[in-house]
Amino acid sequence: MTDYNVIVIGAGPGGYVAAIRCAQLGMTTACVDKWLNSANKPSLGGTCLNVGCIPSKALLDSSHHYYFMQKHAAAHGIKCESLNIDISTMQARKAKIIKILTQGIASLFKKNKITQLAGIARLSGEKQVEITAHDGSKQTLTADNIIIASGSVPAKIPIAPIADNIVDSTGALAFDSIPKRLGIIGSGAIGLELGSVWSRLGSQVTILEALPEFLAIADRKIAAAAQRELKKQGLKIILGANVTATTAANNEVTINYKDKKGEQILIVDKLIVAVGRQPNTRNIRIPVNKHGFIPVDKHCQTAIPGIYAIGDVNGGAMLAHKASEEGMMVAERIAGQNSEMFYDIIPYIVYIWPEIAWVGKTEEQLKTESVEYKVGQFPFIASGRARAANETSGMVRIIADAKTDKILGVHIFGISASELIAEAVTAMALESSAEDLARTIHAHPTLSEAIHEAALDVEGRMIHG
Ligand code: FAD
Numbered sequence: 001m002t003d004y005n006v007i008v009i010g011a012g013p014g015g016y017v018a019a020i021r022c023a024q025l026g027m028t029t030a031c032v033d034k035w036l037n038s039a040n041k042p043s044l045g046g047t048c049l050n051v052g053c054i055p056s057k058a059l060l061d062s063s064h065h066y067y068f069m070q071k072h073a074a075a076h077g078i079k080c081e082s083l084n085i086d087i088s089t090m091q092a093r094k095a096k097i098i099k100i101l102t103q104g105i106a107s108l109f110k111k112n113k114i115t116q117l118a119g120i121a122r123l124s125g126e127k128q129v130e131i132t133a134h135d136g137s138k139q140t141l142t143a144d145n146i147i148i149a150s151g152s153v154p155a156k157i158p159i160a161p162i163a164d165n166i167v168d169s170t171g172a173l174a175f176d177s178i179p180k181r182l183g184i185i186g187s188g189a190i191g192l193e194l195g196s197v198w199s200r201l202g203s204q205v206t207i208l209e210a211l212p213e214f215l216a217i218a219d220r221k222i223a224a225a226a227q228r229e230l231k232k233q234g235l236k237i238i239l240g241a242n243v244t245a246t247t248a249a250n251n252e253v254t255i256n257y258k259d260k261k262g263e264q265i266l267i268v269d270k271l272i273v274a275v276g277r278q279p280n281t282r283n284i285r286i287p288v289n290k291h292g293f294i295p296v297d298k299h300c301q302t303a304i305p306g307i308y309a310i311g312d313v314n315g316g317a318m319l320a321h322k323a324s325e326e327g328m329m330v331a332e333r334i335a336g337q338n339s340e341m342f343y344d345i346i347p348y349i350v351y352i353w354p355e356i357a358w359v360g361k362t363e364e365q366l367k368t369e370s371v372e373y374k375v376g377q378f379p380f381i382a383s384g385r386a387r388a389a390n391e392t393s394g395m396v397r398i399i400a401d402a403k404t405d406k407i408l409g410v411h412i413f414g415i416s417a418s419e420l421i422a423e424a425v426t427a428m429a430l431e432s433s434a435e436d437l438a439r440t441i442h443a444h445p446t447l448s449e450a451i452h453e454a455a456l457d458v459e460g461r462m463i464h465g
């Protein structure tokens with residue numbers, strides 16, 4: 001007889017959702033997490049709620065309001081004589097949101113009768129988890145199934161060790177003043193989102209990206225449009241930049257790098273290292289691959305029966321919604337259901353302004369796979385709703401199979417792309433054709449009409465373009 005049906009290690013969006021679903025399905029469940037907040041109190045929600053998705057979006061929203069008032073309010077006839085930003089209020093708002101949401105998970109645990117344990121967990125034998133509490137005391141618990149959801153931590157590079165003025169994403173979310181000159185290594189989602197936050201508030205931002213292409217994983221036309229827009233907003237993005245040294249001294253950071261023009265020097269007040277994240281398997285004692293991820297099959301089952309790994313720690317897309325869906329799938333499979341993950345239709349979003357969102361394949365991927373396709377495209381400049389909002393940048397692109405018309409990918413750069421993409425994900429989950437979207441009535445005036453028009457354009461019958 002074991003102590004629990006399921007023990008979940010980690011209470012990020014993978015682990016806490018898995019625990020709740022297990023409990024809903026009638027399993028006795030415990031969830032152990034080691035996270036301590038700045039007040040040294042256990043805090044649920046993992047990277048996502050404490051130092052990831054939520055705090056970054058809080059700062060993106062605050063900084064967007066400030067930027068809007070500075071640059072765009074006048075076009076609406078709104079005048080503001082003396083605009084200023086109080087960083088401590090902005091940061092306090094962020095902290096309050098984190099507190100409300102992390103405490104909300106604790107309430108959900110209580111409501112679902114999940115045992116919440118604080119401490120560091122490790123596998124200590126068959127069906128056994130040893131937990132070292134923060135006061136050093138140990139206990140060993142047993143479970144029929146163990147779900148590892150231990151997440152990830154910021155990747156480090158030896159050339160730019162974290163120090164006072166060289167920070168990772170966690171440090172960059174906590175700046176208590178606006179750096180005048182801000183350098184960022186890496187132009188992935190973190191570099192672009194945090195770069196946008198501080199640029200909108202007044203930092204001169206320079207992003208050094210090793211790859212020669214901007215946002216190489218996105219649709220090329222969308223990436224080019226986004227790159228132009230960011231440049232207009234004042235972010236300097238240097239592609240093909242090879243950082244060779246960083247020196248932190250006299251309250252500034254000197255960065256030596258090489259690009260196609262040769263040796264360069266950049267001097268900044270703060271440097272953010274945003275070069276990806278690495279799996280967090282320290283302490284856990286489970287076999288990992290050469291990159292540190294826990295190998296799993298398509299149902300997140302590890303090589304050891306009864307032990308599963310979900311979320312950032314198992315490789316694949318490092319996204320909160322992917323972690324949560326895996327959590328639900330694993331819980332349901334443990335309960336004997338046949339749940340599956342649809343890895344081909346995970347939405348990706350980059351929360352710059354306007355937003356980038358996509359699902360499915362890009363043209364470049366389809367070319368590599370020798371799949372014949374057709375494309376429909378609609379620019380937001382032709383959308384009445386976007387025009388009314390004064391937000392006309394960007395476009396919707398729909399890629400459909402040339403023969404069957406099945407939607408293979410949808411790529412959006414524009415206002416509310418993060419919300420608009422949900423329609424595309426649903427359409428793809430239902431294996432819809434572009435014609436299905438084209439024949440669906442979209443309310444007027446809405447931004448979603450841009451999706452309708454792009455679907456019409458797949459067969460060359462766009463109305464407003
Ligand atoms: P995590 O959220 O990392 O949680 C893992 C938990 O496990 C942690 O609480 C940790 O304390 C605990 N843990 C680890 N080891 C042990 C142990 N041995 N014992 C006990 N507990 C342990 N994704 C999005 O989808 N959208 C976004 O907008 C987005 N924005 C982001 C912004 C930033 C700045 C960052 C850094 C990330 C962002 N992400 C975003 C990525 C997202 O945060 C992760 O993909 C997601 O949190 C992964 O969830 P997880 O449950 O796998 O792991």
Ligand code: NAD
Nearest residue numbers: 186187188189190191208209210274275276277318349350
């Ligand atoms: P990333 O892998 O998305 O981007 C890192 C970038 O750094 C890449 O473009 C890479 O080429 C570049 N790079 C790596 N080493 C470099 C070097 N030495 N010099 C210059 N450039 C270098 O990683 P990230 O932006 O740190 O984000 C980490 C994870 O968090 C990602 O997997 C991302 O999906 C997730 N995340 C998601 C969101 C979102 O969904 N909106 C937001 C933030 C983070």
